Amino acid sequence: MVSSPKIVTVALIGCGAVSQKYYAPALNALGKTHLLQVRALYDPNEDSLARLRQYFPEACGVRDLAHISMQGIDLAIIASPPRYHAEQTLQLLKAGVAVLCEKPMAGTVAEAQAMIETAAKTSNLLAVGLFRRFFPATQTIHTIITGRLLGEIESFDFSEGGYFRWPVTSPAYFKKNTSQGGALMDIGAHLLDLMQWWFGVPTEISYTDDAMGGAEVNCLLHCKFAQGFTGKIRLSHDCQLSNRYLIRGSKGWIQWEVNNAGAIHLGFTGAQLALKSKIFQTDPGKPAPAAGKPCYNFEQSFASQIVNIINALQGKQSLLVPGEEGIKSLKLIEYCYQHRRLMPMSWLSDHELITARHLNQQS
Amino acid sequence: MLKIAILGANGFIGCRTVEMFHLLNWAEVRPVVRNIANLARLSKFDLDGRVADGFDQSALALALQDCDVVVHAIAGDRRTILGTLAPTYQAAQEAGVKRMIYLSTASVHGQSPTPGTDESSPLSDRQVIAYNNYKVQAERQLLRLRRRGDVEVVFLRPGIVFGPRSFWISSFADNLLSGQAYLVNQGQGICNSIYVDNLVRAIYLVMMAKNVDQQAFLLGDCERITWLEFYRPIAMALGFDITQVPSVAYIPPRSGWSNRIKKMLDSKPSSAFLSLFPNKWRHAVRAARSALLAVPVRYHSSWEFPKNLPPPAPQATLEMTLLYQCQYKFSHQKAYQILGYEPIVSFPEACKRTVGWLTFAGFPVGETPDLKIHQT
Numbered sequence: 001m002v003s004s005p006k007i008v009t010v011a012l013i014g015c016g017a018v019s020q021k022y023y024a025p026a027l028n029a030l031g032k033t034h035l036l037q038v039r040a041l042y043d044p045n046e047d048s049l050a051r052l053r054q055y056f057p058e059a060c061g062v063r064d065l066a067h068i069s070m071q072g073i074d075l076a077i078i079a080s081p082p083r084y085h086a087e088q089t090l091q092l093l094k095a096g097v098a099v100l101c102e103k104p105m106a107g108t109v110a111e112a113q114a115m116i117e118t119a120a121k122t123s124n125l126l127a128v129g130l131f132r133r134f135f136p137a138t139q140t141i142h143t144i145i146t147g148r149l150l151g152e153i154e155s156f157d158f159s160e161g162g163y164f165r166w167p168v169t170s171p172a173y174f175k176k177n178t179s180q181g182g183a184l185m186d187i188g189a190h191l192l193d194l195m196q197w198w199f200g201v202p203t204e205i206s207y208t209d210d211a212m213g214g215a216e217v218n219c220l221l222h223c224k225f226a227q228g229f230t231g232k233i234r235l236s237h238d239c240q241l242s243n244r245y246l247i248r249g250s251k252g253w254i255q256w257e258v259n260n261a262g263a264i265h266l267g268f269t270g271a272q273l274a275l276k277s278k279i280f281q282t283d284p285g286k287p288a289p290a291a292g293k294p295c296y297n298f299e300q301s302f303a304s305q306i307v308n309i310i311n312a313l314q315g316k317q318s319l320l321v322p323g324e325e326g327i328k329s330l331k332l333i334e335y336c337y338q339h340r341r342l343m344p345m346s347w348l349s350d351h352e353l354i355t356a357r358h359l360n361q362q363s
Numbered sequence: 364m365l366k367i368a369i370l371g372a373n374g375f376i377g378c379r380t381v382e383m384f385h386l387l388n389w390a391e392v393r394p395v396v397r398n399i400a401n402l403a404r405l406s407k408f409d410l411d412g413r414v415a416d417g418f419d420q421s422a423l424a425l426a427l428q429d430c431d432v433v434v435h436a437i438a439g440d441r442r443t444i445l446g447t448l449a450p451t452y453q454a455a456q457e458a459g460v461k462r463m464i465y466l467s468t469a470s471v472h473g474q475s476p477t478p479g480t481d482e483s484s485p486l487s488d489r490q491v492i493a494y495n496n497y498k499v500q501a502e503r504q505l506l507r508l509r510r511r512g513d514v515e516v517v518f519l520r521p522g523i524v525f526g527p528r529s530f531w532i533s534s535f536a537d538n539l540l541s542g543q544a545y546l547v548n549q550g551q552g553i554c555n556s557i558y559v560d561n562l563v564r565a566i567y568l569v570m571m572a573k574n575v576d577q578q579a580f581l582l583g584d585c586e587r588i589t590w591l592e593f594y595r596p597i598a599m600a601l602g603f604d605i606t607q608v609p610s611v612a613y614i615p616p617r618s619g620w621s622n623r624i625k626k627m628l629d630s631k632p633s634s635a636f637l638s639l640f641p642n643k644w645r646h647a648v649r650a651a652r653s654a655l656l657a658v659p660v661r662y663h664s665s666w667e668f669p670k671n672l673p674p675p676a677p678q679a680t681l682e683m684t685l686l687y688q689c690q691y692k693f694s695h696q697k698a699y700q701i702l703g704y705e706p707i708v709s710f711p712e713a714c715k716r717t718v719g720w721l722t723f724a725g726f727p728v729g730e731t732p733d734l735k736i737h738q739t
Contacts, residue, residue: 159725164403171399171414174406182406212386213409218723237403239528239724346719347379347527349560349708352386359408 008036008310011073011097013065013088014080015043015052017167018102023079024055026303031056035310040071043080048169069095074313077306078102079129081172082180086111089126093118098125100309103189105326107180109334116323125312127319128326130193131305135261136279136295138194141247141254144266145198150249151269153199153229158245160187160258161218161236174215176363182215183235184333191233192329193321198247199225201328207336208343211363212356220343221336261298366391367570368430368460370417370451371437373401375528376466376559380434381405383563390570395426397437417447423454432570434464444497445504452508452516462515462576464569467502469522469555469581469693470495474685482520482579482697492682502579509577517569518579521562522555522693523593523686526713527720529559535594536726538677539603545611545677547687550591554686555693557583558713561706568702580698586710587692596714600721600728611677613684624652 010027012019027038038056042065043049049061062068065088068076076092078085078101086106089099093115105128106112119126132138144150161183172178179185196202202223209216221233234241243258255265267274283292296304311317342353342360367384371377372394384392385408394405394412402412415422417437427433433455437447448465455463472480473490488496488503505516525531538544565582569575591605598605679687698704708716722728 164400166400168399171402171412173399174402174412176409179406210407212407214406217404217407234725236725237406241725343723344719345723347560347716348382348386352383355386355388 006314007034008074008313009039009072010036011040011042011062011068011071011076012038012052012056012059013042013068013076013078013092014084014102015041015045015048016079016081016169019077019079020048020051021167022299022302023077024052026299026306027077028055030303030306035307036075040068040073042068045169065091066095068092069097073097075100075309077129081170081178082185083107083178086115089115090118093122093124093126096122096124098127098309098313100127100129100306101323101326102129103193103326104180104185104330104333105323106330109327109331112323112327112330116327119323125309125319126323127305127309127312128321128323129305130190130321130326130329131302132190132194132259133197133321134296134301134304134308135298136281136301137256137261137264138197140264140279141256142198144254145247145249149251150247150254151251152249153225153227154248154250155229156195156199156231156245156247158191158195158231159234159241160191160243160245161234161238162240162243164237176214179215181333181337182209182211182217182219183237184209184216184219184336186237187235188219188233188333188336189329191235192332193326194245195223195231195233196328196332197325199229199231202231202332205332205335205339207339208341209336209360209363210343210345211340212342212359213363215363216340218343219336259298261301262295364388364391365431365570366393366429368393368395368413368427368433370395370415370423370433370435370447372396372412373404374436374438375526375530376524376562377434377436378404378528379526379559380436380563380566381408381410383560384567385410389567390432393426393430395423417443418450420450420454420457423450424457427454427458427460430458430460432462432464433460434466434566436466441493441497444501448501448504449508452505452512452514455514456512460514462517462570463505464517464519464566465501465505467518467520467579468495468498469520469583471499471502471520472581472693474682475552475689476691476693478691480691481694482581492685494682506577515576517575517577519562519565519569519582520579521557521565521582524557524559524562525593526559526717527723529717532597532717532721533724535597536601536721539598539601539608540727542674543677544594544598544603544608545679546590546594546605546608547610547612547679547684549610550589550594550605550608550687552590552687552689553692554588554590554593555583555689556586556588556593556710558706558708558710558717560708560713564707565698565702565704568698568704572702575701578697578701580702580704581693581695582698582704583693583695583706584710584713585706588710590687596718597721600718601726602729609677611679613679613681615681 030036038059040062041052041059042062075098078088085101089101092099203226204224206222209219217238218236223231245256247254252268262279265276279295280291281293283290308320312319342357367390369377369380372381373396381392381394384390395415397416413426415426471486486499488499509516595605
């Protein structure tokens, strides 16, 4: 990781589960390298705020976001519930603060567009927390696909989800009028981002889900791409799925286990042998090409998205996931919600199905 | 319209109960779950879901406010089975609930009941399977609570409840795929199955019935089927021949030295004693236990070819062995006479719907199998 002469000052907006599990340990580790200092914490919930204070005893608790800019903050990390992302991001960008906004970057494409425009107008950085792009595994897959090492892509099958265990702190997460969506908005934001990063924008989408007046718990997408190949995506907050992404090409296949930052499985068409590959950094110090240090793990990859935005602030690197990239998955999600149909559920009786279809259209 | 609260609404039976009651407009449904994350599965509906721990009477009383009926579908260990009854009953009393429907089990009569067993047969809490005893004790505890309270209690005793998200189905499917599936006695014992929709129908009938206070009802499907027939559609759907699934016998666990050490260290007094010591000491004891009980690794010579070792042979549990030996199909005559209960989904149709769920849940289901069953 790159060290900097100037310590970047950070405000953490929202001290709930994602901050407690990921941002706080990441910021804490980066703070020890004198790359940044967490100066302000914001959360209306006193308990959540107190938990984060244990990590950052010197940070002040801020009651009003307007006070953030007065603290001399360079970067705000928005990790509040998704329904506040747009409003808080806009407020902070206008106050002259760079923003790393958790996914999904907003509830609607219009909100996300406004965020991007405001970042441009105010000349502030806007990054989106689609941190899976920082995994060595997803980067390797990107290299393999864009380098056509699998030949022509023929199909893909992505399956992700299981029984929902995320330690949410408010039932609002699941309420129709306060949640931004269900499994598609939650897991799909990451998955659709990777899919479009690897393959581009699909030309046709067919989407079904099980929302019956509320948010989808299960959903199924079929995508078709301009090159002619198709992909299937299954997401769930209900059933234990395989949590594997499989990509088939004319020359071979890749299989990736969800959230395994440092390994992929790779096979070649017709071959009896396959690679179960652990990923290493290349070693530029050697005269001949060689694998060197181990690559980043899940946690380090998460932290490296923060390093990326700090480097961008210091003009050393461009953002890997700026707002213009983050909005792409949101556009697909919005399209899916606008064109939803009821997922086949064999266990519903004919009478139930009549109500279910009606409720699905109202969701 | 009546208002019904479902405790344990995120579980297999609770979830389907919420689904059917809501979609069929049988009542206004209020799902109640233990923690916020458990609301996820039900968030596909726009319902007034509440969070209340089954041990927390005041939280439950708030959650049950304005409800006419409460269904206790909380599953768990002994502590949960027995510890959530008094808080639920007293909360129901406080909230003015009229009736509590308790999901008991046909296993209160044992896994292999004597022919002729019915609701009037005496119950024992000295059975070999601890779960049966807890459920017997639960029914007795609720009857005691009823004597001091005003909320009516009704006990439903379903057999093997199956359907979408059922443990019986998903675990057998997982075991088939991992080579761990087994039958006992070639699957010739009787499976007292009940498709989940039939159980939910019974819950509805109990909600609507008069004069059912303190009654227990055995519930099942119409068909008399064997375990082989029960699992055949699942095996076929996943491309397995059920007759090729091994039939195994129950082998009681050996009481060797390692088992004795494990039992001693895992015992409650031992855990309580260890809790008096600092974390480091406790970790050291646990590490020593793991090292002592670790299976020795066999090192292969690098000259040996890698072998495709078969998975370890499946082992029958005592509970499954007893279930597979069952020779009696419970009658649901009492439920029919008092509640008007008749299964609304036939066994073949239930299998078809369940196989459909396997596809939905991502299991590698092939073509839809022919689901004709051989009625015995």
